[in-house]
Amino acid sequence: MRYCETGFQLEVDLSKGSIDKVETDPRDTALYLGGHGYNAKILYDRVPPETDPWSPDNLLIFGNGLLNGTCVPGANRVSVNTIAPVNGFFGHSLMGGFFGAEMKQAGYDRIIIKGEAPDLVYLAIHNDKVEIRDATHLRGKGMLDTQRMIQEELGDKRAWVAAIGPAGEHRCITASIDCGNSSAARTPGPVMGAKKLKAIAIRGTKDVNLAHPKEMWEMCSRLRKELDANPNIGDWMATDEDDSFHHNNFAWGNARVRRKTFWSEGLEERWRNLKYDHMNRWTGCWNCPKACHNLIQWPNRRRFSYKCYGKDTYHMASFQELDFTYEILPVAMDLGFDSYSTPQTIAFGLELLDAGILTEADFPGMPADIRGRFYYLLQKMAFREGIGDVLANGVSGAAAIIGKGAEKFDHNTVKKFEQLPIKLGKLNPAYFLMIATGEDMAITQIEGSFPQDPIADPELREEFIKKWIAVPDKKFHDWFRQWVKRDELPDQAMVEITDWNECMHYLDDSLGFCGFVSSFRGQFGGTTGYHVWNMPDIITHGTGMEFDKDRLWECFQRNRTLIRALNNRRGLRRSMERPPEDHWAVRNEAYEQQLLTKYYDFKGWTFDAIPTKETLERLSLGWVAEDLIKRGVLTGDEPTALNDPRAKNEKE
Amino acid sequence: MENNGKKTRIVKNIKVDTKKCVGCKACEIACSAFHATPRYSSINTGRSRIMVVADEMLDIFVPIRAGDHTEAECNGRNSYIIDGKEYSECTFCPASCPSRDAFKDPDSGLPLKCDMCESDPPVEKPMCVDACTFGALTYEEREVEVTEPVTTVTDMDEGLKTLIKRYGLKKVMDTVVRVSKE
Numbered sequence: 001m002r003y004c005e006t007g008f009q010l011e012v013d014l015s016k017g018s019i020d021k022v023e024t025d026p027r028d029t030a031l032y033l034g035g036h037g038y039n040a041k042i043l044y045d046r047v048p049p050e051t052d053p054w055s056p057d058n059l060l061i062f063g064n065g066l067l068n069g070t071c072v073p074g075a076n077r078v079s080v081n082t083i084a085p086v087n088g089f090f091g092h093s094l095m096g097g098f099f100g101a102e103m104k105q106a107g108y109d110r111i112i113i114k115g116e117a118p119d120l121v122y123l124a125i126h127n128d129k130v131e132i133r134d135a136t137h138l139r140g141k142g143m144l145d146t147q148r149m150i151q152e153e154l155g156d157k158r159a160w161v162a163a164i165g166p167a168g169e170h171r172c173i174t175a176s177i178d179c180g181n182s183s184a185a186r187t188p189g190p191v192m193g194a195k196k197l198k199a200i201a202i203r204g205t206k207d208v209n210l211a212h213p214k215e216m217w218e219m220c221s222r223l224r225k226e227l228d229a230n231p232n233i234g235d236w237m238a239t240d241e242d243d244s245f246h247h248n249n250f251a252w253g254n255a256r257v258r259r260k261t262f263w264s265e266g267l268e269e270r271w272r273n274l275k276y277d278h279m280n281r282w283t284g285c286w287n288c289p290k291a292c293h294n295l296i297q298w299p300n301r302r303r304f305s306y307k308c309y310g311k312d313t314y315h316m317a318s319f320q321e322l323d324f325t326y327e328i329l330p331v332a333m334d335l336g337f338d339s340y341s342t343p344q345t346i347a348f349g350l351e352l353l354d355a356g357i358l359t360e361a362d363f364p365g366m367p368a369d370i371r372g373r374f375y376y377l378l379q380k381m382a383f384r385e386g387i388g389d390v391l392a393n394g395v396s397g398a399a400a401i402i403g404k405g406a407e408k409f410d411h412n413t414v415k416k417f418e419q420l421p422i423k424l425g426k427l428n429p430a431y432f433l434m435i436a437t438g439e440d441m442a443i444t445q446i447e448g449s450f451p452q453d454p455i456a457d458p459e460l461r462e463e464f465i466k467k468w469i470a471v472p473d474k475k476f477h478d479w480f481r482q483w484v485k486r487d488e489l490p491d492q493a494m495v496e497i498t499d500w501n502e503c504m505h506y507l508d509d510s511l512g513f514c515g516f517v518s519s520f521r522g523q524f525g526g527t528t529g530y531h532v533w534n535m536p537d538i539i540t541h542g543t544g545m546e547f548d549k550d551r552l553w554e555c556f557q558r559n560r561t562l563i564r565a566l567n568n569r570r571g572l573r574r575s576m577e578r579p580p581e582d583h584w585a586v587r588n589e590a591y592e593q594q595l596l597t598k599y600y601d602f603k604g605w606t607f608d609a610i611p612t613k614e615t616l617e618r619l620s621l622g623w624v625a626e627d628l629i630k631r632g633v634l635t636g637d638e639p640t641a642l643n644d645p646r647a648k649n650e651k652e
Numbered sequence: 653m654e655n656n657g658k659k660t661r662i663v664k665n666i667k668v669d670t671k672k673c674v675g676c677k678a679c680e681i682a683c684s685a686f687h688a689t690p691r692y693s694s695i696n697t698g699r700s701r702i703m704v705v706a707d708e709m710l711d712i713f714v715p716i717r718a719g720d721h722t723e724a725e726c727n728g729r730n731s732y733i734i735d736g737k738e739y740s741e742c743t744f745c746p747a748s749c750p751s752r753d754a755f756k757d758p759d760s761g762l763p764l765k766c767d768m769c770e771s772d773p774p775v776e777k778p779m780c781v782d783a784c785t786f787g788a789l790t791y792e793e794r795e796v797e798v799t800e801p802v803t804t805v806t807d808m809d810e811g812l813k814t815l816i817k818r819y820g821l822k823k824v825m826d827t828v829v830r831v832s833k834e
């Protein structure tokens with residue numbers, strides 16, 4: 001018997017119309033755990049670097065975290081992975097809610113979609129019964145109608161439906177996949193559209209087995225109560241109405257303008273009323289004692305729920321207030337747009353108009369007011385009409401098509417990927433490393449374990465350290481003690497802080513933990529729910545595989561290295577690892593390059609940012625080394641970065 | 653149970669505050685784990701004796717616990733409008749019934765019924781309540797006085813005589829035999 005996992009994956013080829021339930025090798029679980037790690041292995045094996053992301057040969061994988069669908073509180077994240085059309089690299093997105101648990105109960109650890117259907121279809125899964133069904137009547141339908149109509153067709157209101165809206169159907173780069181109150185944003189939406197897959201409906205009523213039932217239940221019941229009582233986890237933005245942090249520090253418009261004194265008490269009071277006058281309740285995710293989604297009913301709009309920073313993006317991109325977000329968000333979400341990069345793309349388009357790179361002629365019939373303009377462009381993008389057809393390619397893609405200097409306005413992307421609109425003064429070395437090298441492409445998916453700021457008061461600092469059991473090694477305590485100025489710690493510390501931050505996200509994403517109860521929440525208060533000391537016992541009791549911290553850490557390194565190699569094979573090199581040029585006002589190119597070299601060296605990578613043969617072999621990825629050598633990506637003789645002659649030149 | 657000479661029994665009640673429910677399914681998970689064999693060896697919300705009827709777009713979250721099985725679905729249904737929200741038919745009904753797949757064991761199809769987590773040794777409070785950290789489910793026990801049945805032998809004699817008069821002795825006898833077999 002398999003524990004925590006089902007031992008099966010569903011493989012669907014939409015070109016052939018084939019459906020296969022395939023038994024998996026438990027040794028792969030032991031190596032990659034699940035989620036994005038396991039998905040990366042499949043993408044490496046099956047999607048060669050020549051494959052165009054839009055091609056039917058690209059895969060779209062919905063991969064359960066290993067612990068999803070069990071009694072582990074807060075484990076519900078599905079990694080949705082593909083080769084991303086936006087930049088040709090590993091595309092990674094996480095979906096919470098209930099889709100993953102339902103998939104497990106239906107008997108699958110993951111769903112792998114290949115091919116392209118002749119016309120729009122949806123996939124209906126009820127345990128072993130799997131059908132590819134016609135979805136042409138759902139063409140152009142929004143997310144909500146799609147979900148409801150499919151549930152009605154299947155006669156099952158308990159089926160979870162993950163769907164794309166018109167934006168996904170039209171392959172908009174910023175399209176998302178939505179399911180109930182959760183969505184997989186950033187990269188997989190347009191691939192689902194390219195495959196002509198409108199939705200996946202899933203319902204499952206099978207057992208998910210646990211290896212050591214009594215120990216597992218006791219542990220999880222205790223954790224559930226601990227998480228519930230822990231004020232440092234969950235999404236503060238669900239209940240804390242002081243949102244001065246984002247509004248005063250993040251840049252508005254097309255990541256341009258900082259309004260350092262925007263927030264005020266009066267505003268907070270007004271917005272609080274606005275929210276609670278229209279809010280029905282909070283809703284949660286599978287088996288989590290936190291509830292982060294705000295369910296809102298706005299006049300003349302359908303109910304919608306949002307979480308976290310999704311509350312800010314539309315009004316900050318348009319210099320409006322919260323009421324505008326509440327008004328436009330349900331419309332944008334129903335069209336199937338990601339609320340993170342879509343408003344940035346619209347602001348970018350309007351900035352080009354102001355700059356004269358685009359002209360009024362490009363926007364026929366566009367209203368004069370800013371709110372009207374946002375609605376106008378949403379529609380144009382969702383259906384790829386006129387200028388919308390260009391902007392649907394995202395900021396970088398659109399800039400390349402428009403030319404005429406538009407590239408200069410694409411100032412907030414890394415590897416063509418929209419970043420949070422943060423523009424600061426002095427370089428922060430750990431943040432430089434995370435933004436430059438992170439495979440997850442967005443800082444919120446990389447940072448989170450080590451605090452963002454030092455604590456000046458020695459007493460408070462010691463108090464913090466006493467409770468800070470999540471640290472994988474005492475050296476982090478020492479660094480924290482000696483830390484005074486944000487940007488000043490030894491380079492070694494900056495490198496290892498980056499490494500630990502990454503580690504926790506990699507573990508979360510392969511095990512299924514939500515970052516809000518784990519990786520993202522260590523930085524605030526130091527008492528996050530999950531860490532390298534309690535995760536191993538959970539895996540051991542859940543799956544029966546003996547785990548300890550070292551074995552777990554190695555899984556992180558393996559998955560991190562594998563995804564890096566996958567991207568290297570698709571052309572990722574050192575020269576692409578650059579945060580936006582204006583991310584910090586004060587830069588030091590030589591120092592940044594040295595930092596990169598040290599980080600690569602620590603990771604066991606070459607000067608060009610590729611894992612060395614030895615590193616790959618040490619992590620049981622010898623097969624990847626062979627492939628990279630065969631393809632000429634590695635020779636196999638490269639030293640790690642600091643031993644490269646070019647590193648010596650750097651020092652001189 | 654005797655209390656000051658009065659006969660009493662314990663009524664167990666789970667109070668549901670639908671406004672507090674966030675739809676997390678922790679109650680379903682706990683119930684299914686508790687009733688797995690061996691205990692806690694699996695999770696399967698399809699086997700749970702509590703079900704959260706949830707429709708986020710209507711702001712409807714109603715946890716219901718499985719009650720008795722019924723062979724036939726109701727002829728007349730109930731739907732409710734409460735605070736302007738229309739709850740679909742059967743939302744509040746706890747029956748395992750042919751009209752829906754709720755509260756049936758997914759493998760055998762046999763009806764599932766909430767047993768208040770009766771077990772030996774007893775649990776402190778029902779598992780679903782314990783799992784609900786949101787306060788949507790609360791457990792309460794209260795002692796109620798047992799009122800003695802008022803029916804006397806004479807009443808039954810009278811009742812039977814009426815039935816025999818109306819239907820004939822044979823039909824009443826046949827019915828008694830059939831019903832007692834069911």
Ligand code: SF4
Nearest residue numbers: 285288290292514516
């Ligand atoms: S912390 Fe919030 S977002 Fe994360 S699983 Fe729990 S309810 Fe969902």
Ligand code: SF4
Nearest residue numbers: 673674676677679784
């Ligand atoms: S555990 Fe409580 S909040 Fe969660 S679904 Fe059940 S009743 Fe609702």
Ligand code: SF4
Nearest residue numbers: 683766768769778780
């Ligand atoms: S009281 Fe026990 S048996 Fe009844 S629904 Fe709750 S957990 Fe299930």
